[in-house]
Amino acid sequence: MTEIIKGHKNLLNNDLLDILALNPLFSTLDNCELEQIITHLNIVKLKKGEILFREGDKGNYACFLVSGEMDIVKDSVYGYVNVLASLNKGQSIGEMSIIDNTSRYATLLARTEASIITLTQADFNLILEKYTKTGIKILKGIARLLSINMQKVSGRLSDYMQPLH
Template sequence: MSQKQLSETEEDTRNFLLHLPVFDSFDTDELTLLAKHMSYVHLQRGEYLFMEGDKGNFMGFVVQGLLEVMKKSDTGQNIVIARLTKGNSIGEMALIDKSPRSATVVAKQPTTMVTLTDKGFDLLTERSPILGVKVIQKVARLLSLYMRRTSSRLADLMQSDPNL
């Protein structure tokens, strides 16, 4: 595949994806095709990527910056549950279940992300079903990893406070 077919943005996206461990088994042609279905999002400090309850229609990877992930407690207070920096992903469940967002995400400093919308994923899968399956496998692995981490944290919390 000729590099002339890529726009500068698509080439930047592909080069970013090349350095993400989640895509380490993808070859250059696969990353080129994936990059053609992704786009950049730029957030200013204090700007929301999405709010808890919003429609989930994209996932993304932090290129630079800092995001905070917040979840509403039973008392209505926003609790920071994660901080995301370069290379971290967010919104993976949106590609799987298209359910409303389970948390709120805000930029704590100017942040750039590369995103894959559900429509972009559907187009990618139409063009290359095998690549679509590979992406879903990677997303499933990410979700599995996050679930294992969350289970470990929950076990630690339950050990320290049996009333949970």
């Protein structure tokens, strides 16, 4: 059973600040700003093989991997499961979920025991209201991460494209 630990008392430590600072969403925040947002985070502990969310679920929180390994998987039309990517410490998934309510495009599965920090859309909206400058920095981080991901996808797609002439 997935264990969810609410509140910041379980989260506030230097290791967590270091892990969050690795992620492009938070890389421009100083320790004071990171401490501001920690009160709005929860930690989720998963056992090996547990699913945090499934493809098609409503997305309303972003996930940041603190420990362990997670696989992003998607069912193929041929009936098998494709591992799209694997997440390691400091990486994230579902960042757009704190901006809009789109459905999850894939399933998130714990390859090993794992701990994940979550930031809900509601808590992100509170951060924007209470700590506007910090919230804007996070929004810029989302844009930066989307740009990085778009460049990766464009590079992969170009390998499969036929020349235009």
